[in-house]
Amino acid sequence: MRKNWIAVDDVNAKPYKETVALFREYINPGLVDLLDMGEYTSIQPQSALGATIIDGNGRKILDFVSSYGALNLGHNHPKVKAAILDILVKNRVDLSKELLSPYTACLAHNLSLLTPGSLNRFFFCNSGTEAVEVALKLAARYFKGKRLQFIYAENSLHGKTLGSLSVTGGQRLREYFPLLPGKSVPYGHAASLETLLKNNPQEGEGSVAAVILEPIQGEAGVIVPPAGYLRQVRELCSRYGVLLILDEIQTGLCRTGTFFACEQEDVVPDLLVLAKSLGGGLASIGATIATTEVFETAYDNPHDCLVQTSTFGGRTSSCAAAMAAIEVFDQENLSERARTLGEHLLAGLETIKEKHPDWIRAVRGRGLMIGIEFNEQIIDQAHYLPAKIPGLRRVLKEHLPGMVAAALLKQFGILGTLMLNNRSVLRVYPPLIITAQEIDYFLTSLDDLLSQGPKELVKNRVNHAIGSAGLKFITPWTGSFLKRK
Ligand SMILES: Cc1ncc(COP(=O)(O)O)c(C=O)c1O
Known part of the structure; x- marks a missing residue:
């Protein structure tokens, strides 16, 4: 040694x-x-x-603290631990990009029973910021790369890699980095959003592909928007033809009193991102969830199937952990x-x-x-x-x-x-x-x-x-x- x-x-x-x-x-x-x-x-x-x-x-x-919301099930939850141990003890194939893991498939299936509306397509990755990156790229591809910007809320936090940071409103985090073009709006103020969307060009400079929001802002200081805000935002996005991405990385998985916070206003986004407690506190897993329509418009031919990948995303042990975790969230109410x-x-x-x-x-x-x-x-x-x-x-x-x-x-x-x-x-x-x-x-x-x-x-x-x-x-x-x- x-x-x-x-x-x-x-x-x-x-x-x-x-x-x-x-x-x-x-x-x-x-x-x-x-x-x-x-x-x-x-x-x-x-x-x-x-x-x-x-x-x-x-x-x-x-x-x-729950590690900023990653420990909704607490530390070392026995059911999550048992699910991971079972994979390891039985020498299951934990990692292979060529072989399809049944756990990845079954996790997607079970999540689709919990997601609202037709949010039925899943991309599994390793963290929140990665899930946001994937959502932004899906939105960009949905408009075939013709729409160049995203709208985000002031003081928001969606991650710290360059794409997710570009839609993060927290000023102190943004300084000094070369970021994607975008526009910010005051959180909870639908009229400001409408002003931007009203003049949204269909393509080219200044055109917006998606609005990204947290249903309740976490790192901004737990900001609960006025009642009806999310529904208004949904309505505006539909009316002006831009996608709505909801970041439920903190608010999702039961933290705010429903499985997803958007359920409280009966809102179905076009894209929803999860991470943190999805791995039950023991696995690093994030998910980008898209409607079938958004996913299939974005990646619509066999040549596209490897455009977005992640080496460790969707590995067996993480998906087994997530399956156990969502079972606890759901069955233990x-x-x-x-x-x-x-x-x-x-x-x-x-x-x-x-x-x-x-x-x-x-x-x-x-x-x-x-x-x-x-x-x-x-x-x-x-x-x-x-x-x-x-x-x-x-x-x-x-x-x-x-x-x-x-x-x-x-x-x-x-x-x-x-x-x-x-x-x-x-x-x-x-x-x-x-x-x-x-x-x-x-x-x-x-x-x-x-x-x-x-x-x-x-x-x-x-x-x-x-x-x-x-x-x-x-x-x-x-x-x-x-x-x-
Ligand atoms: C709302 C929200 N989105 C995204 C992220 C980024 O997640 P991660 O740290 O897993 O990249 C965070 C992290 O705190 C968050 O709170």
């Missing part, structure tokens, strides 16, 4: 600080610094089951569970908001897709800024939900995090298998934390940041923050 080689069997026996150091050296030092600020690096992930992660000291951590537990959670958060109006500006969401919008002005009441660090107060304000999440983790063993495109919102995405008691524990912990007051929160966080990363880290960070703003 080479000098310093780490055998796979030895990984778990190594002190966890070596993992942190290797991440810092080989992967992403900035990320390690950021996680260290919230003391996430103190949690050695040892094992996990359901909504609970166990760390190296045997401490239980309650997961209220997790939509209903998300709906009732979501109502309980939201009602509890409303009570906390009324008790702590200086802390919380709004709570919102549907099912178990919930966000808490904090009021950054509370930082002005903290009266604790130990050193004259330029920009520190503004950084603290921007990271208020991040600081709340860090304190929830340290004091109460609750894993939380913020949203990518809206730093004032704390994400509340527990797995759908969470219990009412665990939700109550979250609520009493949050109430307890906010009752301690803002000074305690700021003092603990600032002292940790200065202690762990040092002023040499904080000062350039706040400096770059000031420059960016």
